[in-house]
Amino acid sequence: MSDNWVVQNLENALNTWNQKLTEIWQLITQSPQQFKGGTIWNVIVNIHGAVQAIGLALLVLFFVVGIVKTCGSFAEVRKPEHALKLFIRFAIAKGVVTYGLELMLALFNIVQGLVSTIMTSGGLGAAQQTILPQEIVNAVENSDFWDQIPLWAVTLIGSLFIVILSFIMIMTVYGRFFKLYLYTAIAPVPLSTFAGEPTQHVGKSFIKSYAAVCLEGAIIVLGCIIFSLFAASPPAISPNAAAVTQVWSYVGELIFNMLVLVGAVKMADRIVREMMGL
Template sequence: MGSGNWIVDNLNSALATWNEKLTEIWTLISTSPEEFKGGGIWDVILNIHDALRAIGYALLVLFFVAGVVKTCGSFTELKRPEVAVKTFVRFALAQGAVTYGLELMMTLFSIAQGAVSTIMDASGLTAMSDTALPDEMVTIIEDVGFLESIPLWAVTLLGSLFIWVLSLVMILTVYSRFFKLYMATAIAPIPLASFAGQPSSSIGVAFIKSYAAICLEGCMIVLACIIFSQFAAAPPAIADDTMAAATIVWNYIGELVFNMLVLVGAIKMSDRLVRELMGLG
């Protein structure tokens, strides 16, 4: 319900959007791809994965032959038992990776989700705390006359715009993680087929590392949210009430936006951070 003051209502609307997106992130981060949006997207991805598996089997032979040609000086070398066994064991393992790649990837995701749940439980947070406009700030704004409120409109519009943009950037980053999970799952048979040849196996290794990094992004995002909740536990301080109302509101919004930038920046760099910390490329 509105307060009757346009400036207060505008700020409350922007903060409500921020709180809504934080709550959505907290829910999304513990959601599996099978449950996301009712599972309809996952069913389509599985159909694509199954269709590309046939291409993966064809590529197995291609990568296998290319690997044999590049690693063996001649076919007489392939007649050596140890070389032949090693080569065909690699082919069998690559075939298993293509056939059971989805199960392996879901196991990796389950491990990462287990880490996310452990972090959430250890933090003691059941949800992100809401950010609200302090009563003192509401009183300062409501006591301002019409002429003095004109600069407040500009300050409020600018601050609300920043909060809206940061909210959208934050939630888009979390949604992009699901898109990356879906795309990696769909094309998995093709890079996994590269394990059939020794020279091309680096493609499969890079794919597994990238998929592990995507899974572990969830841990970094939830850690960023937890750290932010402690960092911003105390609301921005209200400046000296002897100052102009526009200055007080500007100082408050500036500190609030800075706190939000810290969280959005941490979420945005979660992908790069997990790759650097885990050496995943």
């Protein structure tokens, strides 16, 4: 690390950004069972089991309501083909509620396979480090004391933005796990709506929403890959330009790319929902 105090401002901010990006890269490849050592997952599984009893009770209720609304008379229920259809619907709905946790984990694992494919195809086994170009370091170190005062102001503001954006990024990824746990805990209730034809749209919407949360990981990975490619190509700066101009150009474009990445991550849920027609 450079001994120059202006350079250190930027390097410290970039170190924070790189640490958070590395943490994000590790979290994206984790399953809910692995997150935080699995302590949260064990509690969620217990809650899911308790809610499952309520889901089975609602299953019967939605089934009866479905019969009342879809059948014109009791004579229709006595028809073999109609009775068989109702029985199959009830059996499938009960299976979805009973094995809902396994089905949700299977869907999550499928999406994780997509995330791994994107990582492999992108040629990035780990998060790429954003490094301060040597040209910027030389320009700052070769400037005199009075020129370094505005440089300090520029780097201070830039560093503040970089640190804030890095924390917004990591909070978004943590928020994704929070949503995964919420969906898993309460799953038996919306899944029980498959028992009735008039209410089955609730279960379909739930599954689509859960899939959208899972797919957020793919959007986040894509955003990180694109940012890494942008960051690997710093703006072309004339070596004859003033140090303040060089630093301002570099910091400005870097923050702009970070804002685009954070915006994409923050909008990952909306992007996926639009893709799935939610």
